[in-house]
Amino acid sequence: MAQPPRARARRGTHPTIEDDTMRWSLPPSEMPTTWFNVLPRLKEPLPPPLHPATREPIGPDDLAPLFPMGLIAQEVSTDPEIEIPGEVLDVLRLWRPTPLVRATRLERALGTPARIYFKDESVSPAGSHKPNTAVPQAFYNKQEGVRRLTTETGAGQWGSALSFASAFYGLECKVYMVRASYLQKPYRRVLMETWGGSVVPSPVDQPDHPGSLGLAISDAVKDAVTRSDTHYSLGSVLNHVLLHQTVIGQEAQAQLRLAGEDHPDVVIACCGGGSNLGGISLPFVPDERVRLVAAEPSACATLTTGRYEYDFGDTAGMTPLLLMYTLGHDFIPPSIHAGGLRYHGDAPIISALVRSGRMEAVAHPQTATFQAAVQWARTQGTVPAPETGHAIRAVIDEALAARERNREEVILFNYSGHGLLDLSAYDDFLHDRLTS
């Protein structure tokens, strides 16, 4: 299965002209069986979340109305590795390990000496990395007797993932969808319903309000705390969510070895709450040779322009306070197409890495990210999610800089999702209707 990076595959009498497509697949039996916990590897311990009313550090009991103990334990665990339950592995193996692919056609189009590798998380049933945490979250809730989950969704990626995962464990799933998306993206709603999820527009009590992620979180949390059979599920930001995503980076490490690469020089991912970025980059934190880069939108530039302080995760101020880069919990970002990046805060783990200098951050306007996404589609063939376009923008800039310096840099990035349910965004871009 392994192919060394430049010993290109040739078969008998059928040499190909370019012979440059390289993809490293692993069988289901080779997926990681533990999650990588970055908490014990951080230089300073992560400050605890604070109770929204008392502003005192919260304990497990404060979180119990929302989350099962299995997840609460993971939220604070300092074990370096945490075992993935067999029942979770079984579902993840429907699509994992995901392929590692070298983007040789993009390299050639850019004329760069850099070698560009990507993890293709778009191959999951929901089309993104989100099911990596939706599945274990549904599992731990099911295991503790919960019958029903609530959550919020903006662009719809997370709601899709949780609906999918709930179907596999026989849980009801109620999704509060930002109203503007609910009205503009009916396909995402239908996808959730196909898996048996039920979807309502948020905010539920203000039928004329376009909604926001912070408001939808408030709706979902309210629902969960008022019903004893119900828990709440969050698709990003929290430690246990980033933990679950580390299968991405661990697989990439194994696959890069198959590709003959000792280590990447830089790891890049887009950043909204930080889960796909954490997933690919956290396993590389201990290796100081590897630069880590977060790519965020200029319209919601949390890491590059936000304040590092305690803030609420939602708009109504119902969630614990987290120490993070934030634009303020009442910040309503402009309506850019990368809905998954429209969040006022960032994961505390990501924020701490940026604060300490271990991780860099860059911000790009959405037109620049769609230029990159269309260049990708016309060279590599697939249509990326608008969120993923931010990573691709940063990758292209990095590869062009490598050309300037004539340096054989190894770039790894996370292809976090496909854009097949975001094509109206491409329509706007291709017909010059993008506003920023």
Next chain:
Amino acid sequence: MAQPPRARARRGTHPTIEDDTMRWSLPPSEMPTTWFNVLPRLKEPLPPPLHPATREPIGPDDLAPLFPMGLIAQEVSTDPEIEIPGEVLDVLRLWRPTPLVRATRLERALGTPARIYFKDESVSPAGSHKPNTAVPQAFYNKQEGVRRLTTETGAGQWGSALSFASAFYGLECKVYMVRASYLQKPYRRVLMETWGGSVVPSPVDQPDHPGSLGLAISDAVKDAVTRSDTHYSLGSVLNHVLLHQTVIGQEAQAQLRLAGEDHPDVVIACCGGGSNLGGISLPFVPDERVRLVAAEPSACATLTTGRYEYDFGDTAGMTPLLLMYTLGHDFIPPSIHAGGLRYHGDAPIISALVRSGRMEAVAHPQTATFQAAVQWARTQGTVPAPETGHAIRAVIDEALAARERNREEVILFNYSGHGLLDLSAYDDFLHDRLTS
């Protein structure tokens, strides 16, 4: 990479509970380097196409205004294998070989002793099997100096595939899209435009007409014959198209051996023009132990209710006459959601196999196929194209019959495409708005 079918993968101290996800991936270097030509294996030679005006057998020169000589030669070749050019392999390897997957969760839900395997053609950039022929068609045209391709598209799968392939060989691509689809499926249009294709609604000269595949073929052929730099490209029906699709069945044969299966008992695919069905089934034609089954819609039941006779491929009667099962070239099928199956005829190769009894055909109403598709989504996770739902319906019926007979049948089917751009169809099904 290989895992024997019931020696389930276990790793060290992490046994899984169900441990049942099995997927056989092959590296890009293992994809077939020849196409499988069924023509010399047919019991009787295929009768030739007839000229639309003279009704005499046509020769290569008659086809030259539409197709490059490379494809015309393949259309009539009796070589048992035909080499795939390296430049074609290079592009196909962006996603090929596609995985062979065992649908263990569906098996369990059905309580069947049958083992169900599927080839996942939905992983291509365009989301279906169609690029398998779009890529070589674009290549041979480019090689012979053509600058521009025209084609028709109904649901949009074929137009997407040809736009994608054209981008990789620097060809212009003009797609005549059935007007009803053009208006109802803007995402498909945007996908084609993202790859650089240009899309217009058809029929071009009747702006109030909803259109049909036969009319769109006429538009695309007219365009091609009136411009010297332009050729026409067809996504199904013709011999060379089915030839290009045989990479599917050849890969499946290699992967079934890895899975420890000597041969499938039955091979199933949906059938519109016949290209995905031909792709997976033709390499099995010589093995008489293997049953071959075509699954078609009741609303356009060509193989099960059509006449076996010479008919035009298009509505206007501009194309050569082909000997095939047909509902008449003026037949306008009801507007079912499986747009790719709404064609009045069938591939001559498929028609001959059914006529001779080598292949069976079944027809199902669309509600039954969506029931099957939703059961698939809730057990196997992915959302199939409405066309693929027809194959899944036939697979489930076969697996239930195996349960009745308590027989360990091996079923192979083609998961021809995903349904992410057809979610409005699921919306109609889930909310009881399907008409048939």
